[in-house]
Amino acid sequence: xxxxxxxxxxxxxxxxxxxxxxxxxxxxxxxxxxxxxxxxxxxxxxxxxxxxxxxxxxxxxxxxxxxxxxxxxxxxxxxxxxxxxxxxxxxxxxxxxxxxxxxxxxxxxxxxxxxxxxxxxxxxxxxxxxxxxxxxxxxxxxxxxxxxxxxxxxxxxxxxxxxxxxxxxxxxxxxxxxxxxxxxxxxxxxxxxxxxxxxxxxxxxxxxxxxxxxxxxx
Amino acid sequence: xxxxxxxxxxxxxxxxxxxxxxxxxxxxxxxxxxxxxxxxxxxxxxxxxxxxxxxxxxxxxxxxxxxxxxxxxxxxxxxxxxxxxxxxxxxxxxxxxxxxxxxxxxxxxxxxxxxxxxxxxxxxxxxxxxxxxxxxxxxxxxxxxxxxxxxxxxxxxxxxxxxxxxxxxxxxxxxxxxxxxxxxxxxxxxxxxxxxxxxxxxxxxxxxxxxxxxxxxxxxxxxxxxxxxxxxxxxxxxxxxxxxxxxxxxxxxxxxxxxxxxxxxxxxxxxxxxxxxxxxxxxxxxxxxxxxxxxxxxxxxxxxxxxxxxxxxxxxxxxxxxxxxxxxxxxxxxxxxxxxxxxxxxxxxxxxxxxxxxxxxxxxxxxxxxxxxxxxxxxxxxxxxxxxxxxxxxxxxxxxxxxxxxxxxxxxxxxxxxxxxxxxxxxxxxxxxxxxxxxxxxxxxxxxxxxxxxxxxxxxxxxxxxxxxxxxxxxxxxxxxxxxxxxxxxxxxxxxxxxxxxxxxxxxxxxxxxxxxxxxxxxxxxxxxxxxxxxxxxxxxxxxxxxxxxxxxxxxxxxxxxxxxxxxxxxxxxxxxxxxxxxxxxxxxxxxxxxxxxxxxxxxxxxxxxxxxxxxxxxxxxxxxxxxxxxxxxxxxxxxx
Numbered sequence: 001x002x003x004x005x006x007x008x009x010x011x012x013x014x015x016x017x018x019x020x021x022x023x024x025x026x027x028x029x030x031x032x033x034x035x036x037x038x039x040x041x042x043x044x045x046x047x048x049x050x051x052x053x054x055x056x057x058x059x060x061x062x063x064x065x066x067x068x069x070x071x072x073x074x075x076x077x078x079x080x081x082x083x084x085x086x087x088x089x090x091x092x093x094x095x096x097x098x099x100x101x102x103x104x105x106x107x108x109x110x111x112x113x114x115x116x117x118x119x120x121x122x123x124x125x126x127x128x129x130x131x132x133x134x135x136x137x138x139x140x141x142x143x144x145x146x147x148x149x150x151x152x153x154x155x156x157x158x159x160x161x162x163x164x165x166x167x168x169x170x171x172x173x174x175x176x177x178x179x180x181x182x183x184x185x186x187x188x189x190x191x192x193x194x195x196x197x198x199x200x201x202x203x204x205x206x207x208x209x210x211x212x213x214x215x216x217x218x
Numbered sequence: 219x220x221x222x223x224x225x226x227x228x229x230x231x232x233x234x235x236x237x238x239x240x241x242x243x244x245x246x247x248x249x250x251x252x253x254x255x256x257x258x259x260x261x262x263x264x265x266x267x268x269x270x271x272x273x274x275x276x277x278x279x280x281x282x283x284x285x286x287x288x289x290x291x292x293x294x295x296x297x298x299x300x301x302x303x304x305x306x307x308x309x310x311x312x313x314x315x316x317x318x319x320x321x322x323x324x325x326x327x328x329x330x331x332x333x334x335x336x337x338x339x340x341x342x343x344x345x346x347x348x349x350x351x352x353x354x355x356x357x358x359x360x361x362x363x364x365x366x367x368x369x370x371x372x373x374x375x376x377x378x379x380x381x382x383x384x385x386x387x388x389x390x391x392x393x394x395x396x397x398x399x400x401x402x403x404x405x406x407x408x409x410x411x412x413x414x415x416x417x418x419x420x421x422x423x424x425x426x427x428x429x430x431x432x433x434x435x436x437x438x439x440x441x442x443x444x445x446x447x448x449x450x451x452x453x454x455x456x457x458x459x460x461x462x463x464x465x466x467x468x469x470x471x472x473x474x475x476x477x478x479x480x481x482x483x484x485x486x487x488x489x490x491x492x493x494x495x496x497x498x499x500x501x502x503x504x505x506x507x508x509x510x511x512x513x514x515x516x517x518x519x520x521x522x523x524x525x526x527x528x529x530x531x532x533x534x535x536x537x538x539x540x541x542x543x544x545x546x547x548x549x550x551x552x553x554x555x556x557x558x559x560x561x562x563x564x565x566x567x568x569x570x571x572x573x574x575x576x577x578x579x580x581x582x583x584x585x586x587x588x589x590x591x592x593x594x595x596x597x598x599x600x601x602x603x604x605x606x607x608x609x610x611x612x613x614x615x616x617x618x619x620x621x622x623x624x625x626x627x628x629x630x631x632x633x634x635x636x637x638x639x640x641x642x643x644x645x646x647x648x649x650x651x652x653x654x655x656x657x658x659x660x661x662x663x664x665x666x667x668x669x670x671x672x673x674x675x676x677x678x679x680x681x682x683x684x685x686x687x688x689x690x691x692x693x694x695x696x697x698x699x700x701x702x703x704x705x706x707x708x709x710x711x712x713x714x715x716x717x718x719x720x721x722x723x724x725x726x727x728x729x730x731x732x733x734x735x736x737x738x739x740x741x742x743x744x745x746x747x748x749x750x751x752x753x754x755x756x757x758x759x760x761x762x763x764x765x766x767x768x769x770x771x772x773x774x775x776x777x778x779x780x781x782x783x784x785x786x787x788x789x790x791x792x793x794x795x796x797x798x799x800x801x802x803x804x805x806x807x808x809x810x811x812x813x814x815x816x817x818x819x820x821x822x823x824x825x826x827x828x829x830x831x832x833x834x835x836x837x838x839x840x841x842x843x844x845x846x847x848x849x850x851x852x853x854x855x856x857x858x859x
Contacts, residue, residue, distance in 0.1 A: 043542075045541075045542045045697065045739055046696050046697045046698065046739070047697070047698050048697050048698055048699050048737045048738070048739070049698075051736075051737050062736045062737055063544065064542065064737075064739070067542035067544060068542070068544050069544060069545070082736070085732075085733065086699075086733050086736060086737045089699075089703075089729070089730060089733040090698050090699060090702075090733070090737065093698060093699070093702035093703060093706060094698060094702065096702070096706065097702060116726075117706045117709070118706070118709050118713075120705070120709075125698065126695060126696070126698075126701070128696075145537070145695075147695070148520065148522075148691070148692070148693070148694055148695055149689075149690050149691050149692060149693040149694070149695045149701065149704070150690045150691075150693070150695065150701060150704070150705045151691075151695070152694075152695030152696075152701065
């Protein structure tokens with residue numbers, strides 16, 4: 001396999017030509033924070049927390065390291081002032097919708113303020129780990145996205161979930177970086193088989209829908 | 219079934235035959251038939267013409283046809299009578315009989331249907347004399363009015379498919395690309411990327427097969443030039459697409475048409491079928507070894523699928539959301555294959571370049587922006603419609619010479635260019651030439667060509683809020699900076715227009731905008747902050763008035779406006795009292811009316827219904843509402859204003 005050489009944070013690095021910047025950096029022991037990345041899944045590039053600054057020739061730009069392929073001679077900065085600002089703002093934005101779990105941990109690391117933006121709690125950051133894991137690894141497609149823009153949400157498709165979820169016992173929940181409702185939900189998974197089919201998709205984070213579903217379970 | 223045209227000679231023969239047939243016709247009546255014309259009843263008008271011509275027994279000598287949009291949209295339905303070039307505007311069904319008996323038979327001009335300049339009152343008979351048209355140069359759009367989009371013979375008679383013949387017969391694919399590069403056509407859909415370079419990258423990409431795609435997912439608020447071209451002259455776009463397929467080495471093309479464009483879809487499908495019948499699509503096109511066919515893909519109602527990677531995901535049958543494009547779609551697009559995506563207008567320019575040559579084409583325009591650009595001129599302007607001008611024309615020429623200025627003698631404030639990715643260009647740049655790079659310099663962008671004119675009564679904070687409202691709905695929601703960033707930009711703007719703005723909000727908007735632009739996945743997010751940033755840049759004092767003085771200078775933002783009845787002007791006519799939907803007006807005959815502020819929902823109905831001769835209701839912003847007068851009885855006749 002061909003190798004390419006590049007510089008990350010001043011360190012000369014040799015990486016496989018098919019690697020992403022994130023892989024190359026992690027292999028070299030350089031940590032870049034992520035929320036939507038999982039080595040078992042295809043890179044998705046949604047949280048943008050792994051943004052890094054690259055310089056190729058004279059031009060500098062911001063790219064998501066989890067999807068950007070390595071290039072010969074690339075100069076990468078993973079902690080430049082611009083990058084730190086981007087990560088801080090992303091974390092502050094996420095704190096307005098989903099302040100717990102990984103977001104909380106990283107916010108402490110980056111010392112972000114918790115109330116910069118008006119709160120609108122959804123408890124879901126739409127990283128898609130659960131959806132992609134269910135599709136790509138389990139091949140079950142019991143979860144999906146519906147809606148668009150600020151209305152976008154993760155849902156269970158009950159018809160599929162009824163068949164495939166009982167055998168899996170919530171592997172998707174263990175991936176969830178926000179860790180609120182999914183954990184609560186996960187406790188009831190063993191009895192998932194008793195859920196009555198509904199025609200509506202079930203929103204993962206909606207308290208009413210959640211209660212509806214658990215009521216059916218017990 | 220039409221005879222297949224198998225060689226350039228056969229096409230030439232066929233064209234001669236069609237032209238001779240058309241020249242034999244003495245009179246031609248063309249009824250505009252674009253989407254907006256249809257809304258104004260043009261289909262019925264067309265049918266009535268047919269009936270009337272039959273009834274008068276003159277149908278044989280008259281060619282009647284329905285064309286696409288004639289671009290002067292606010293005066294639809296437009297009827298063009300050739301060869302006299304008489305142009306009738308705002309034609310309604312009841313005018314048809316008279317047009318036939320007076321103009322077609324007796325050759326009289328009907329003055330009441332002529333265009334009358336709203337400012338000077340001058341009337342014009344010929345279309346070309348009307349200021350709206352006179353100052354344009356419609357090299358791409360011009361044929362729209364003469365061509366029946368459902369009749370390929372019209373297009374062939376006007377020289378259609380000649381460029382395809384020239385390319386196939388006399389040029390290698392590389393030479394076609396060189397010509398397009400030399401002409402320096404830049405993408406008309408927004409980005410302004412040179413089309414020739416894109417074609418070259420796709421051609422040279424190692425993988426096969428390759429695809430060529432037309433982007434007709436136009437979605438900027440107020441923009442509709444692609445629709446008008448696609449439904450009015452689909453063959454011109456199709457010819458450009460076939461040529462691009464030849465140049466790039468693709469055998470398959472897609473036309474991606476937005477769901478909300480049923481007529482464009484219908485006419486395109488019809489054009490594709492006709493092109494197949496005549497042999498412009500299929501195998502061994504015009505006797506060459508080149509094979510090419512086209513499929514129409516209808517969009518599913520998402521603005522973001524106008525973005526190249528999202529559009530290609532949608533064609534693949536997946537959710538239309540953008541994916542990272544660090545490897546360009548020209549190299550890895552539809553199903554991972556090299557795919558070239560061009561906008562409708564870009565491709566409609568291609569036959570012109572091939573026919574007339576790159577030197578002719580690049581003689582039009584500015585140094586780095588060549589050819590013409592079609593804008594949809596809308597908003598607070600006298601003449602609304604589609605305008606095609608050479609690059610380098612100034613905004614002032616478009617707004618004043620073509621657009622006829624601002625209605626009601628009000629002042630020009632700004633023009634919004636480039637839709638939700640663009641920005642507001644204020645009056646100090648009125649003399650700026652239309653040019654990709656000039657627009658970018660002031661923080662806007664060419665975009666697809668929406669041009670919304672705004673007068674002095676427009677609140678720029680509210681305009682920024684409107685575009686963010688649009689974007690929060692249309693972002694695909696995949697990446698955090700775009701989805702959550704736009705949500706928060708929108709929230710902050712809502713707060714400001716409500717009157718709850720705080721010091722530091724402007725800095726927060728700017729800070730957040732910087733991150734959204736830098737870190738978002740696709741162009742939607744990367745440009746989403748432009749409407750906010752240009753509004754702050756050029757109209758900062760309006761933001762400050764909203765935040766610091768709780769005042770909306772244009773009295774648009776409801777949260778900052780109060781309605782008040784001037785006691786010395788109120789005549790106690792009870793019009794406001796009767797119409798107020800929330801019972802917020804206290805009054806009665808002979809009494810000065812008073813608005814109970816706590817009950818007022820600020821709908822503005824009282825303001826609208828107060829008779830013009832009194833004009834007692836006023837909008838206030840930024841100060842306290844004056845107290846209720848102690849004596850409310852109207853004892854004397856007040857002076858009328």
